[in-house]
Amino acid sequence: MNTHKNANKQGEKILLGGVAAAALGLINAKPQTVKAANQNGTRATKKTARRAVKTKLNYQSETGSETEGEAADDGHTVQNNSSQTAGSEANTSTSSSAPETGKEQTGANSNPASGSSQDAITGNTSDPSTTDNTKTEKLGKAVKRDNENPTILTGVWLGVDVTYQPGLGIFTVKGNNQTINTVNDRSTSIIQAKKSRDLLADPLIVDRNQVREVRFEGPLTINGTVQSMFDTLPNLTTVTGLENLNTSNVYSMYGMFANCSSLRSVEGINKLDASKVTDMSYMFENCFENSKDLINLDLSGLNIGLNINKNDTITMKEMFRGCSKLKSIILPDKIDTSQVTDMTGMFYGCSNLVSVSYPSSDNPEDPANQKVDLSKFNTNSLKYMDYMFSGCTRLTTLNIASFDMSKAIKTNGIMNALNNLPDLRKLVLGKNCKFYRNDTNTNVGLDTPGTWVNVGNGTEKKPQMSKKWSSIDLMNNYNGETDHDTYIRFYDGYPVKIHYVYLDKEGKRQPILDKDGKSYDYVVAGDNGKTSDPINTRNIYGYTINSIFVNNDKQSSTDKVAVTFTDQEQNVYFVYDRATGNPITVNYLYYVDDKGHTKPILDKDNKPMTEKVDGVLYGDQKDIIPKPIPGYTIKQININGATQPGTNKATVGYSEKEQTVDFIYTKNQNNNNETNKVKAADVTVHYKDEFGNTIAPDEILSGYVGDGYTTGAKNISGYTLKTRPDNATGFFSTSPQDVTYIYTKIDTNNTPNINEPNTPTKIPKENNRKEKNKKEKKKNPIKQTTSSNLPKKQGNSSVAKNQKTAALPQTGTNKHSSLAMLALGSLTLIGALSAAWFSRKKIK
Known part of the structure; x- marks a missing residue:
């Protein structure tokens, strides 16, 4: 029995627990529509977690990716990286802010750099720590030791006997009227020059750092190229016997002495023949850098360009680039540069260069004769001269009067050609010199401080000075046709520009022009730190002085000013107001007889028609249009008594005197017929x-x-x-x-109200007003509103309806309350049924 009761109680607990759980579930349940909306909102805002993905990287050796062959040439831009070695790719750059260095030299036959070096024939690489015996073993069978002098190595280079003394670093070429053909024909010479170093890539020289002297003993003819003949022999100081070389059939001297940084003496170089050479680029690049003494280079025998085919072009790109210790160069009297197209960086970085002259010139060692004279240069074909003289910091005189820069301007090949020349004091310019290209804003980069003046009919000590320009103005303003002359940097201070201006309608400064359409502006100049003489105000017809500005600073005076010269350009502005002419009298007249007598046309007040017109600002004009007058026709216009052509307007200019304009009309004929009369205004x-x-x-x-x-x-x-x-x-x-x-x-006691209308407004009677209101209510019934302050006339049903409407909740709200009430009701019902069921069990 107790077991049965316990079971019943256990069942009751389970039943009641289930009912409670169901009730709680119903209370916490949400409507499906709201739940779905919340889920969607969560998806829209929650960020998706990302996993890191590992990427497989493929690595490739730089050495394996390099290729040999000819490097691309950018045409005219000065290059970087002067110490390129064999097998490396050419390093070029198109940067305009700084010139490049070096040259493109690649190819399997290229000579190696200092340090470890590769034999051009055997391919062996030397170790600087090895002994001479070890080196000799690596040289191969073609190399032997001299029986009489074991310290001398002997061998054959391109069919010519050569010797080398490693201990002394002396390399000797035993010429014996022999001929070397480095290329088969001229058509391949330039390609060959760009791909290989033709000479001294021999089996005797292993460590190029040890070579100190090269000797040519006996006549030797070379046909083709002498490409990079002495390139990258950093300790080479002396070359002798070059007069034994016949180079009359050499087409390329590309990089011949490049990177011989210790070279001090080149005997016989003035006997070399370059009359057929078309490529002299990089010929002396970075030479003489480590020389103890300044170098004078005599190239008087080169005969440049004298035997060039008409269709060939010559390049002198970076020919002397980086020769920082080179002091003077002697060029041949017989020189033809008419087929030279590229002189990019030709003298770039020659920081000690002071003289380029010819054999017939005066002694270049004399300081009075030190000048860079390129007056024999014909540059009709020159396209590129970027950075040509840039960095020649000791250069004082430059003569480029013969230069034709028209093609270089078209190719935009003038960039910084005259940049960084701080000591330049004399510049000789010709008719075809051009320094600025407007559409690209490119110029020669002349930035030497001070004031340039033209010599003109004067002397260098007392120049004419009709032009005073800063370096910037010289580039921007130079016109070869009218400005070719010798220019002297006469003052160290920058020029001061004097401007005479007026303010236009927009408040902008405009130059005042004279009767010929030219401005009154001019320039004063002086040495840095000195003060100018007083600069006075100018009396200009039609203008009155207003103020004076030095740069942007307004001065207290309006009659004169003085300026201190500095290392910057300055501007003085004399600011004027335009004067206004006297008023203009305009008369309207008509002819009264055939003799030209006139009378004034009367206005509506029977007074003569006339008017005053404001005067004209100086430099302006004013058009005065004649009025149309009914019954009259305009026939003539007089300005200050002078008859003007046409009758449509009178154009009047500025005058300090009073001016008169007469519009003269004739009366229209009416013949007493009203149809001919003019209708008047009412x-x-x-x-x-x-x-x-x-x-x-x-x-x-x-x-x-x-x-x-x-x-x-x-x-x-x-x-x-x-x-x-x-x-x-x-x-x-x-x-x-x-x-x-x-x-x-009449009745003065009843003064009328000025605000009272002429016709009084009738006030409707009260009955009429009420009747009108009733009609309006019938036409426009009052709409029902939800306001709690409704009039009682709307009736109880209306109020109840509104209250019922207000009691309803908004859609989708208070759904929890509804579900809770449903759950509680269900719980009560289930509780009642359960109680009844338990009572019944007990009865049984």
Whole structure:
């Protein structure tokens, strides 16, 4: 029995627990629509977690990716990286901010750099720590030791006997009237020059750092190229016997002495023949850098360009680039540069260069003769001269009067050609010199401080000075046709520009021009730190001085100013106001007879038609248009008594004197026929009290121009006339006219209200108002609203309806409350059924 009761109690607990759980579930349940909306919102805002993905990297050796062969040439831009070695790719750059260094040299036959070096024949690489015996073993079978002198190595280079003394670093070429053909024909010479180093890539020299002297003993003819003949022998100091070389059939001297940084003496170089050479680029690049003494280079025998085919072009790109210790160069008297297209960086970085001359010139060692004279250069074909003289910091005189820079301007190949020349004091310029290209804003980069003046008809010590320009102005303003001359940097200070300006309608400064259309501007110059003489205001017709500015600083004086010269350009502005001419009198006249006598045309007040027009600002003009006058036709215009062509306008300019414009008309013929008369504007007659209120209807009179009109006062009840208008009678005209009679009220105690309308407004009776309101209510019934302050006339049903509406919750709200009530009701019902069931069990 107890077991049975316990089971019943256990069942009761389970049943009641289930009911409670169900109730709680119903209470916490949410409507499906709301739940779905929340889920969507979560998806839209939650960020997706990302996993890191490992990427497989493929590595490739730099050495394996390099290729041998000819490097790309950028055409004319100065290059970087002067110490390129064999097998490396050419390093070029197109940067305009700084020139490049070096040259493109690649190829399997290229000579190695200092340090470890590769034998051009055997391919062996030397170790600087090895002994001479080890080196000899690596040289191969072609190399032998001299039996008489074991310290000398012997061998054959391109069919010519050569010797080398490693201990002394002396390399000797035993010429014996032999001929070396480095290329088969001329058509391949330039390609060959760009791909390989033709000479001294021999089996004897292993460590190129040890070579100190090269000797040529006996005649030797070379056909083709001498490409990089001595390139990258950093400790080579002396070359002798070059007069034994016949180079009359050499087409390329590309990089011949490049990177011989210790070279001090090249005997016989003045005997070399370059008459057929088309490529002299990089020929002496970075030479003489480590020389103890300044170098004078004699190239008087080169005969440049004398035997070039008409279709060939010559390049001298970076020929002397980086020769920082080179002091003077002697060029051949016989030189033809008319087929040279590229002189990019030709003298770039020659920081000690002071003289380029010819054998017939005076001694270049004399400081008085130190100048870079390129007056024999023909540059008709020159396309590229970027950085040509840039960095020649000791250069004082430059003569480029023969230069034709028209093609270089077109190819934009003038960039920084005259940049960084701080000591330059004399510049000789010709008709075809051009320094600035407007569309690309490219110029030669002349930045030498100070003031350039032209010598003109004077001397260098006392120049004419009709032009005073800063370096920037010289580049921007130079016109070869009119400005070719010798220019001297006469002052260390920058010029001061004097401007005479006026302010236009927008407040901008505009130059004042003279009668020939030229400005009054000029330039004063002086040495840095010195003060100029007083600069005075100029009296200019039509202008009055307003103020003076030095740069942006307004001065207290308006008559003169003094300026201290500096290392910067300065500007002085004399600011003027334009003067205004006297007023202009305009008369309207008509002819009265055939003799030209005139009378004034009368206006509506029977007065002569005339007017005053404001005067004209100096430099401006004013057009005055004649008025159309009914009954008259314009026939003539006179300005200050002078007849003007045409009759449509009078154009008047500035004058300090009074001016007169006469518009002369003729009367139209009417023959007493009204059809020929001109309809006049109406005359309106007004009747008003003294407060401006209309007390009688207006009257309108019509007629023809020139006819008379008459008006009169009216008898108005309760009013008496106070003022009769002056124009009560008059003549009709083309302009509307008003005639106003003023009255006063007879009863002065009842002064009318000026704000009171003439016609009083009727006030509707109360009954009429109520009746009107009833009709409006029928037409426009009052709409139901949800306001709690509704009038009782709307009825109880309306109020109840509104209350019921207000009691309803908004859609989707309070759903938890509804579900909770449902759950509690269900719980109560289930509890009642359970109690009844338990009671029944007990009864049983």
